[in-house]
Amino acid sequence: MSRTVYVLNGPNLNLLGKREPDIYGHETLNDVEADCRRIGAQHNIEIVFRQSNAEHDLINWIQEAREQADGIAINPAAYTHTSVAIRDALSACECPIIEVHISNIHARESFRHHSYVSSIASGVIAGFGTQGYPIALERLAVLMDQVAK
Numbered sequence: 030m031s032r033t034v035y036v037l038n039g040p041n042l043n044l045l046g047k048r049e050p051d052i053y054g055h056e057t058l059n060d061v062e063a064d065c066r067r068i069g070a071q072h073n074i075e076i077v078f079r080q081s082n083a084e085h086d087l088i089n090w091i092q093e094a095r096e097q098a099d100g101i102a103i104n105p106a107a108y109t110h111t112s113v114a115i116r117d118a119l120s121a122c123e124c125p126i127i128e129v130h131i132s133n134i135h136a137r138e139s140f141r142h143h144s145y146v147s148s149i150a151s152g153v154i155a156g157f158g159t160q161g162y163p164i165a166l167e168r169l170a171v172l173m174d175q176v177a178k
């Protein structure tokens with residue numbers, strides 16, 4: 030059975046691997062996308078992989094995912110800590126949602142400790158580097174199997 034997962038990325042994640050490697054590592058967003066597609070292929074999951082610096086793009090893609098996706102992995106980046114609108118859009122989705130952060134947001138500045146998304150997510154991954162993305166997909170594969178049963 031083929032399933033679709035939207036992997037959504039928020040502002041400045043297009044800079045991944047190009048700046049601040051001490052915090053975010055050396056992998057680029059293209060590398061992360063390739064990792065996601067490799068894991069997706071192993072589980073017969075079609076990956077829709079997107080990044081935007083604009084909040085409204087992310088909201089529109091979440092609404093698209095609500096209609097078309099069986100799971101969502103999202104790194105809302107700085108909008109994690111600010112956006113009620115992204116939380117509301119995710120709340121309207123019935124599929125499992127995994128929140129991903131490359132860095133351990135709880136070991137950083139206090140303004141990064143609160144997430145508007147965590148309490149409506151099935152799970153949260155933080156501090157695993159870019160490895161968090163394939164881990165999120167592995168977990169979504171399990172959760173989507175449970176929904177299908």
Ligand code: CA2
Pocket residue numbers: 040041042044045046047048049053104105106107108109129130131132133134141
């Ligand atoms: O750790 C994460 O994945 C974050 O979601 C990344 C966000 C940050 O605002 C969150 O608190 C935690 C920032 C993404 C910016 O990514 C950059 C990557 C390379 C260079 C500069 C920024």
